[in-house]
Amino acid sequence: MKRNVLIIGAGGVAQVVAHKCAQNNDILGEIHIASRTLSKCEAIIASVHEKGAMKVEGVLQPHALNARDSAAVVALIRETGAEIVINVAQVFVNMPVLEACIEAGVAYMDTAIHEEPDQICETPPWYGNYEWKRRAACAEKGVTAILGVGFDPGVVNAFARFGIDEFVPQVESIDIVDINAGSHGRWFSTNFDPEINFREFTGTVYSWQKGAWQENTMFEVGREWDLPVVGTQKAYMTGHDEVHSLATNYPQADVRFWMGFGDHYINVFTVLKNLGLLSEKPVVTAEGLEVIPLKVVKAVLPDPASLAPDYVGKTCIGTLVKGTRDGKPAEVFVYNVADHKDAYLEVGSQGISYTAGVPPVAAAILIAKGVWDVSRMVNVEELDPKPFFEVLDRIGLPTRVKDATGDRPWNA
Incomplete structure (x- = not known):
């Protein structure tokens, strides 16, 4: 052991x-x-x-x-x-x-x-x-x-494997859906490291569809999802880690990742990006100081750990697997619902x-x-x-x- x-x-x-x-x-x-x-x-x-x-x-x-x-x-x-x-x-x-x-x-x-x-x-x-x-x-x-x-990545990959093994042996699509229906009460914050969070969304949105890598821009493709506990939520197709391994292990399936965003997040993100404040490339200020804009934005935003005491609401994260079983259409949604307040009371985190x-x-x-x-x-x-x-x-x-x-x- x-x-x-x-x-x-x-x-x-x-x-x-x-x-x-x-x-x-x-x-x-x-x-x-x-x-x-x-x-x-x-x-x-x-x-x-x-x-x-x-x-x-x-x-x-x-x-x-x-x-x-x-x-x-x-x-x-x-x-x-x-x-x-x-x-x-x-x-x-x-x-x-x-x-x-x-x-x-x-x-x-x-x-x-x-x-x-x-x-x-x-x-x-x-x-x-x-x-x-x-x-x-x-x-x-x-x-x-x-x-x-x-x-995600991680448990959602296991959800995909379980859904295919137990419910949909002839898999045709794997959609990971990540919805945070909670509220932290701040004007704006990211739920995890701002630098990592923004880096996920400033590049090309890669998905695996029709046996090849497809490219989109962030917030270009969105749809509503009707989910357990959190209800109907808008989510956007986003590039994400698990797409890259699932596409390798299940190349016959379309693999996409969807994350929920509110209009406020999208507006703030768009302004920051258009101003160049989400760039990872150094710039020089008028005073001759070299700074990385993305790190400056990170420095002025709340530490995600500080959100925990005031966070309320739930998350719903799951994997929708579609395809056929015994020649008939089949699908299953494998998921988890977590509660922000319960997490804080147990371990002091959101x-x-x-x-x-x-x-x-x-x-x-x-x-x-x-x-x-x-x-x-x-x-x-x-x-x-x-x-x-x-x-x-x-x-x-x-x-x-x-x-x-x-x-x-x-x-x-």
Whole structure:
């Protein structure tokens, strides 16, 4: 059984990961949290103790770390005896952390595709530009690397696999729908790191349709979705990580990602983009100071973690799978509904962080038990989803299915 976890990152998602690891430390053993800013790790640890989250008495320790330095990550892995690394830092450190895990021979997971700070929206499939290049090295060293194991990407990939396996064996389309019907009471804010959030939406919208990559612009294609609990919501086709692995593993299907946006967000985003304030390229001010506009915007917006106390409402995130079964049309919507206030009361974070942070801990538990310890690099849809759903049900993110026969728990 693999034990001892190193969490890299100290933002809102890392807080959820730390709480959930603590709640399951009888399985996961010692818990270590590392970030450039030690005080952020210490604040998370204080939150864990305040909530009494530790299931059994054990180690919960902070560390200062520059995660861009692979050698430093290797040294910390060896110092802590960590056998599972949960990387929830900014995506810019994915590759050095992955390289460190390969060198140290420990399990790796992340929640998004690696990016370079000066590049946005590279040629698809995005995984092929970075993580997938290390597949052979993982297999050679017997290293388990589970890519994109947040909610989306992550759980929605498992939803797709489950929907195809159980309901729609001849899959024709996979649509991921992400709706946040909550309200945080601020004039404007992003629900996760503003820099990462805006980078997702300033480039080309890639989807996989008719056996080829299709290109659109942001907010060009929208439609209304009638969803459980949150009702009718407008969502727009958006480029996103999971499209790139699902299109590779299910090339016969159209694969699209849809995210809900209100008119206010679209208006603010459009103004910022048109003014050049969402650019990742440096500019020089009249005073001769070089700045990156996107980082300035990030600096003036609220920290997403600060939204948690006032956040109310629910999220609905799911995967609609369509195709045929036994020659007849078939479809199923596999989904989860989460509550912002419930998340805050349990772990001190808002629902977006909660849905992103719980899944990697479920994956860590499955690695520790040997169920998902596959000694190679995989995306989530390449793994059996049922054990994943069982753990997610237990630790806070229950899965449901809705088809022609009704709406029910996935295992009913």
